[in-house]
Amino acid sequence: MTIATAQPPVTCDPAANGTAIRTLMRQAHERGAALVHFPEGALSGYAGQAKQHFSAWNVDWTLVRQELDATRVLAAKLGLWVIVGSNHRLSDGHRPHNSLYVISHRGDIVDRYDKRYLSHTEITDFYTPGFTPTTLDIGGYRFGLSLCIEINFPEVFLDYLHRGVDCVLFSTFSHDPIFDVIARGHAATTNQWISVSVPAQCSTAMPAGIIGPHGAWLTQCTSDGNTDLTFATLDRNAPELRIALHAARPWRATARDGSIYQQRRVNDPGSRDRTVW
Structure with missing residues (x-):
């Protein structure tokens, strides 16, 4: 299965964002991708990029909805799955979610991921937290969704591993180069593909790209x-991934279960007493 990871400019103008998104969708389709993955806030804009703009709740929700609908129509026309970041409006004056919309190849919103681990600024001033992990099955592969500072929480990636996820779609609006190191570490220790989508203006710190289950970048966008837009094919039988997928991942699952160690536990005074030689 071929997936595309996008690196679009992300502004506070949903119309400009929508145009950039749909241009990259067409390019992804032309190159045979079944799914294209966009960054945090790609459609609506992200609160962190313009706090004054968002602190006044100056969000044109009508325009956000129009651009989302236009994106859905194009997804159906192209037969393309689209994962796109956006603020998601709530009712009764509640702050929005910071979300990823899951748009199917038929143009339907079939699910949504709402960011669970919010920063201090986000939870204080901007967003309502989500509480539910999101997985989806496409083309024989299972995907999990994650947003920005959630990269700092290994439990997010371990939970997706326990849920049988093959590839985590990680969207961010961050200019922190350490995310590169952490993302590769998660990929290597959980033996999952990780697609990293960032805005173009953040690429100088970490370009968008796709990390293999062995922890190495398979492909990256430009860093200028x-x-x-960059592409990778998810292939469980790729020779370079044999150890990661067919040795390390199943062995680590057995190790986490713990039974192999319990079977070899011995009743020995030298083992029980940890204060003696």
Whole structure:
């Protein structure tokens, strides 16, 4: 299965964002991708990029909805799955969710991931937290969704591993180069693919790209602040992934279960007493 990871410019103008998203969707389709993955806030804009703008709740929700609908129509036309970041409006004056919409190849919103681990600024001033992990099955592969500072919480990626996820779609609006190191570490220790989508203006710190289950980048966009799109094919039988997928991942599952160690536990005074030689 071929997936595309996008690196679009993300502004506070949903119309400009929608145009950039749909341009990259067409390019992803032309190159045979079944799914294209966009960054945090890709459609609506992200609160962190313009706090004054969002602190006044100056969000044109009508325009956000129009651009989302136009994106859904194009997804159906192309037969393309789209994972796109956006604020999600709530009712009764509640702050929005910071979300990823899951748009199917038929143009339907079939699920949504609401960011669970919010930063201090986000939870204080901008967003309502979510509480539910999101997985989806496409083309024989299972995907999990994650947003920004959740990269700092290994339990998010371990939980997706226990749920049988093959690839985590990680969207961020961050200019922190340490995310590169952490994302590769998660991929290597959980033996999952991780797609990392960032805005073009953040690419100088970490370009968008796709990390293999062995912890190495398979492909990356440019790091010069420009719009880009990159592709990788998820293939469980790729020779370079044999150890990660067919040795390390099943062995670590057995190790986490613990039974192999319990079977070899001995009743020995030298083992019980940890204060003696």
